[in-house]
Amino acid sequence: MILGLARSWSLAGYAMAALLVLPLFALIFQALQPDEAVFGHLMATVLPTYIINSLLLIFWVSVGALLLALPCAWLVARCEFIGRRYLQWALLLPLAMPAYIVAYVYTDLLDYAGPLQRGLRLLFDWRSPQDYFFPDIRSLGGAACMLSLVLFPYIYLLARTAFMEQSLSLAHASRIMGCSSWQSFWRLSLPMARPAIAVGVALVAMETAADFATVNYFAVPTLTTAVYDTWLGYGNLTAAAKLSAIILLVVFMLIGFERFARRKQQLFQKQSRIQATDLYRLTTKQTAYALLFCGTVLLLSFLLPFGILLSYAIGYFEKSWDSSFWQLSLNSLSLALLTSLLCCLMALFLMFVRRISPRRSDTLPSRLASTGYALPGTVLAIGVLVPLTLLDFGINDLAEYIGVKGPGLLLTGSVVALVFAFCVRFIAIAIGSIESSYKRISPSLDMVSLTMGQSPMRLLSRVHLPLLAKGIFAAALLVFIESMKELPAALLLRPIGFENLATHVFQFVSDEKLEHGALAAIVIVVVGLVPLIYLNRSLEQHSG
């Protein structure tokens, strides 16, 4: 019986996955079209630089994020010192900061005209840039620093958990066998945490590949900005799609790397956990160093930029706070809310199908649907517009055929395209969260429920939903923050005349007037903080 029922559910699952994977195929299709030699010209001139810049950026951000994240993660997971409990969650705060906002703040601070260099000039009586050396923030190195500062928490979070879950007896054994504490770290702890760290690095690398706003502002041409320029500067969609295909190649290699790393991870997590009493107690001097390091990281990645934004926001409050500001916030909020609800509903459906289906191949729809996360916003925009435009024309042709007035641009001219794009990009997050919640529900519960004659719908609503509630809520929160922050897709797909907080901030910044956008930037950050705090708490409960 369940087999027959499950078939229609599973078909619906495939249909949903097909919809979500449509942009990817549209993109590949578009990339295969001929393009009047623009791509050839790019290849002969600037493309190599774009590719090298993208790869260099990914490399340096990964290195930078590792250098920030690993010491913090190890200190917080394995040592006991004053302030550890606060740092534990405070180090997650940078996740709420969109990279572009941090970049804007630091540029204001460190640019030639910024307060730091002005102060230095005054202090040492330097007159012109020829008189002294100061690294240029608007450079590849600068972009790498900015992105490392906001992305390191991904690695920190995963590495912290991995360090906490390592068996202490192994550490003791290594010390007994004559390893120094450093040797024990390098030869035991680090290799054991390596799969988790690799997942974190892959995430950081993917986010870096997707970044548009930071590199655009710093005038560092990468593949992602090249897609934008080729599409809108050269006016050539096909060449832009070809560039996107290169990005996809890079991203899929990263995903392959992540999967490969995760495959091994299973082996390591079966040991007992570290207890609070097993923590390595730091001496006063060591504590000072630990606090200095973690504190500096926290200061640079969150407190300083947040503080500066806050002071701008207060200073320009009256100019920014008007009726249109409410409209912007409302647009951002409703967009993020709608996206997170839709993502959760679809993810729940896909996971439920996978759960009740007896066929192994039914893992495919949720896997397919998750590929959207790999598409950077600029790339995704192309993938969404191509099929939706076709559909729009189809609807209007149909309307005219049956003799009614066509509705116009129903999909691409409205917020539908934007919500669809956000769902494609972020549903992977919801799927991941709900998937891990499902793993904790024993399959025997399903069997009991079904043998008692309950329909799959009842099984979902009466058994699964109550048990999944927390996971779904976490998923909704995560998708919500990401939707608030997402810039390039919003920039390219918003209906004409539609502004939200992110595009509003971007507009001011491209006019070099960050102060006027500071209030909107603060709202994005603060809204992002709430879910983070909640998530961290549930994470601690789960692990404690």
Add this chain to the structure above:
Amino acid sequence: MKLVTYAALVGLILVGQSAYADDKLTVYSYRQAFLVEPILARFTEETGIGVNVVFAKDGIAERITREGRLSPADLVLTSDFSRLVELVEKDLTSPVKTTTLESNIPAQYRDPDGQWYALTMRVRNLYTAKDRSGPQQLTYEELADPKYKGKICTRSGKHPYNVALVASMIAHHGEAEAKTWLQGVKANLARKPQGNDRGQIAAVKEGLCDIAIGNSYYYGNMLQDPEQKSVAEAVVINFPNQANRGAHVNVSGMVLTRHAPNKENAIKLMEFLSADIAQKAYADVNMEYPVKANVAPSPLVASWGEFKVDQLPIFKLAEYHQAAVKLLDEVQFDL
């Protein structure tokens, strides 16, 4: 289920917001909304015709192409000439000819077939520091002179204003010589091209460079803005190539779209934009040079003095647009 209902509601509100009423005109604008909105409000006041203006920095032509016959756009306002021509070349415009338009806009500032009309002119000026070098007789050619090594600031070479300047260099000197020139300019840059024209003027003030390339109205607008006045006052505006062919000039303009849903009203708006009230507003609010013969520039702009304009036919800028973009890539100007 409550949640689902709520989601549907939010969705409807969002869709409703972005759908427009049919009787209003829709203007896609490459120019900032705050500049055109006051002028459009005057139009609505006089005619009772509502106007939605939507601003986008890039990609309007791509958008209209994609929207095809379903596009809600009636009129497009551009901030430079190559974009007017791009719209014409992509077959996105409708020809308009009315006696009002033709008497308001001189023949060199409109298409013979009425596919596009220019509205304002702007000069690509060179700014120098008031206290260090004062006013200077400069030419665009000199920007490549090694004596200015590390002394020049500009925004991205790919910005339409710079592309047009490069196109004019190709038109005057041929592609090979223009390339050598562009390489020379790149070698002289004080920093990688970045920011906007305002940022370049600020860089001269701070001593980061000695010569900034920027449009005339940016300087005028900075002088009007209390927060930026002191920056603009630190530089002087120079009109290049006065001893020979004259300064490079670009135009902003408008086109009627091919599938404009409200052609009749859109033409009324075009006529309004070319008439005295709107032309004066362009001159006084945005410090541009109006195209209409009897409308004077603002007193501030007039105070910069008379100058010689490069007589290169404006369509040449469009002719060499693609060549200019490719040249900028070839010398890796922005990298």
